[in-house]
Amino acid sequence: MNLNSGSYNTVAPASDEIIPARPPPIGFEALQGDEILPPLPRAEESEAYNLDQEANAPLYRKSQYFDDGIRKIDYVLAYEDGKETSHEEQKKQQRRKRFEESLRNQDLQLEYSKKDVSFDRKTNFIKIHAPWPVLCQYAEILKMKMPLAENDMEEFDSCWSKCPNPFELDSDVVKPDPNYFTAPFNRERMEQFHIKNRDTFFTDAQRSRIVYEILSRAEFEDFGTERKKFGIKRLQGNAYIAAFPLHEGPYQSDHSIYASGPINDRHLLYEMWARPKMWYKYQPLDIIRKYFGEKIGIYFSWLAFYTNMLIPAAIVGLAAFLYGIFTMMTDVPTTEICEPNKAGDLIMCPLCDEFCDYWQLKSSCNYSRASYLFDNAATVFFAGFMSLWSVFFIEFWKRRQKEIEYDWDVSNFEDEEETIRPEFEATVTRKRINPINKTEEPYVPFWSKLIRYSTAAVVILFMLCLVIGAVIGVIVYRIVIIAVFAKQKVISQRAPLLTTATASLLNLIAILILNWIYKKLACALTNLEQHRTQTEWEDGFTLKMFLFQFVNYYSSIFYIAFLKGRLSGSPNDYKYLNNERLEECHPSGCLIELCIQLGVVMVGKQAFNNFVELLLPKILNWFQSRTIRDAQKHDHNRVPKQWESDYVMTELQPLGLFYEYLEMVLQFGFVTIFVAAFPLAPLFALINNIIEIRLDAYKFVTQLRRPLAARAQDIGVWYGILKSICIIAVISNAFIIAVTSDFIPKLVYKLEKSPRHDLTGYVNFSLSVFDIKDFPNRSRPLIHENITECRYRDYRYPPTSPYKYQYTIMFWHILTARMAFVIVFENCIVLLAWFIAYLIPDIPHGVKIQILRENYLVKEALFRAEATKRAKAKAEETKQD
Known part of the structure; x- marks a missing residue:
């Protein structure tokens, strides 16, 4: 197959054997006299975007791949060039060079988009692709759980689920994903996983996460000290000004999503989730x-x-x-x-x-x-x-x-x-x-x-x-x-x-x-x-x-x-x-x-x-x-x-x-x-x-x-x-x-003071009397006219009492009632909380059953893998005999 810019031949592998893949010389690499690299293998069933097969494809689909139209862009780095004579710029260049070499040593593939073709004429982009072997290797390291077998548990629909529900999303647009039992990925048992297509087995989110794990551990050196450091975080805002995975394309389309369907997941999320008219869904x-x-x-x-x-x-x-x-x-x-x-x-x-x-x-x-x-x-x-x-x-x-x-x-x-x-x-x-x-x-x-x-x-x-x-x-x-x-x-x-x-x-x-x-x-x-x-x-x-x-x-x-x-x-x-x-x-x-x-x-x-x-x-x-x-x-x-x-x-x-x-x-x-x-x-x-x-x-x-x-x-x-x-x-x-x-x-007043057990007279009850002659000099109003007494909010004896301005017995009754209410209220809620926690199990019964079923399938897969391994060993012994 002959491709255009950055093209190379691809050959489908003869078996499921994982073959390391590296890209052809691209951009700056092509000028360094590197050796000719082997062709990138491609699975026969691959559905990756192909420029030859789809020359008139929308631009956003072309933007998701390298120039060859085969390798998907999993991550992007961006940087700007400064004055080459600047000491600081030389440090940045050396860090970038060493960092990118480290990425290639981890079998990541890079493609450069120079500033001459960018919109602002000053930003360079590095597109990163993780080939299949790298994805498999890090999926195992990160213990990613991948599809093992279709979920065969019966789902019982309630009567409510059969009734029309205005809050449900349109199932013709938002199609439910297939439900699988999963297990941590293992390259030795790869044939047991549900792999229909290598290009779609790992989602875009999983691919970008794998690449980020490599980026976060890739090494670079400090200029002048030759001291090794690592991680894209240390380089962001310095050697690189941005590092990000790509969106899947535009979030809007000229055609109705109900008539033509979503063009990508981002479009689907915008139409069925982000739009204000979907507020009740x-x-x-x-x-x-x-x-x-x-x-x-x-x-x-x-x-x-x-x-x-x-x-x-x-x-x-x-x-x-x-x-x-x-x-x-x-x-x-x-x-x-x-x-x-x-x-x-x-x-x-x-x-x-x-x-x-x-x-x-x-x-x-x-x-x-x-x-x-x-x-x-x-x-x-x-x-x-x-x-x-x-x-x-x-x-x-x-x-x-x-x-x-x-x-x-x-x-x-x-x-x-x-x-x-x-x-x-x-x-x-x-x-x-x-x-x-x-x-x-x-x-x-x-x-x-x-x-x-x-x-x-x-x-x-x-x-x-x-x-x-x-x-x-x-x-x-x-x-x-x-x-x-x-x-x-x-x-x-x-x-x-x-x-x-x-x-x-x-x-x-x-x-x-x-x-x-x-x-x-x-x-x-x-x-x-x-x-x-x-x-x-x-x-x-x-x-x-x-x-x-x-x-x-x-x-x-x-x-x-x-x-x-x-x-x-x-x-x-x-x-x-x-x-x-x-x-x-x-x-x-x-x-x-x-x-x-x-x-x-x-x-x-x-x-x-x-x-x-x-x-x-x-x-x-x-x-x-x-x-x-x-x-x-x-x-x-x-x-x-x-x-x-x-x-x-x-x-x-x-x-x-x-x-x-x-x-x-x-x-x-x-x-x-x-x-x-x-x-x-x-x-x-x-x-x-x-x-x-x-x-x-x-x-x-x-x-x-x-x-x-x-x-x-x-x-x-x-x-x-x-x-x-x-x-x-x-x-x-x-x-x-x-x-x-x-x-x-109010409750104490009703029970103890009100003849009719209502709140008539409560305001007068809640206010105490004060003789204005007892005001301290700093508090005494300058104008008092013919007023002899005033009221204030409290429960104190009047000025005519022997216990002048001290708290009344009613104050202590109310205080006792307040504390009693707090104790009763809190204890009732705590007891009810314990009872509710006892009645409601932490794990739903259906989830328990599915967990047990998944554990059983994982064990069965291990037993089958061991049996296959022993059978191959016996066959090899028989062949040697």
């Missing part, structure tokens, strides 16, 4: 996993599961909020505050020292009604419901995760398949014999780990103190600014609301700034700890970042929920910080302020993240693709090659998926930990997540370079974090209901 998770790898696939599986679980939570939360709306006008305490002839005429003590005036309780009517929306009987039920919901969430996700581990062949990845990080091998010099496989490997001794982890812990503790300092700064701002607002006649009545809103915005800005600083610090500390595998590194980094983010985002909310108004003292003895009086809660409680803080931080954070995730890549891509647009203006017929189109796209950051998880887990914290104060949080989270799934899909498919198809067994340390959040949520909701809301005081 299930995600094609198997296609996502096939295209982007298991790690990204598991993230979207978890996000889909979480979003589905939010539906009942959102419905119940909305019902609780509607209950507040419908009963708001009939609430007795709120009505008493709003009516002048009742508690509305009560004179309240000033909100700040000297310049603040007395005020009537009826002026806070609207504030009180708004507080009731989030502090009513339905709130207690909803908090209990969400505590149980979090338990169900963890248990059901555990089952779903086991299904994913089996279906995607990652159940033993971390224990059996994961390899040592190249950075660990490069930095750790001590060696020891692995007690399991008896091979020498680098290790970090216990004393070194202790020093490194202790250093990291001290730095983390310092940063957490810095965050708490920032929160205290916001608290001081609140204390100062509420006095400033209260002095202004126009806005004095809205001083608490304005203070909360502006302090929340200030807190959000501090959060974003500290996040940027801590990200770099956490990465450096995790590198200091020298983790052995990539999973261990990511888990260490995740734990540090989440601990910081937890304190960063939630500390101000915890302050409002549990501390504000409880440290301020009484009018005769106010407490001060930095010579400023500590702020008090409104007579209607602090719950509405907690709700505002939650809303500002939650919505502000998600709005900022959506900008960073979608708009920023779009803007960057528009700027980076200007050279392509300018070139097309001069030559309208010129179409960019696939590697050129992908090169100008934004690269997914190495920790890009971490921030996706972090955003959702922080949202999970808002939804569970403080849901008693904000029953609409699950509804807002549900709406956000529906949008988030499609925005993330659009970003991954259209705006980002194709990321490396990394493998993962589960969501990693995030599962432990979610369980911890669920425990904190039970405790937090119990204390919010008992301490922050007025549920317990």
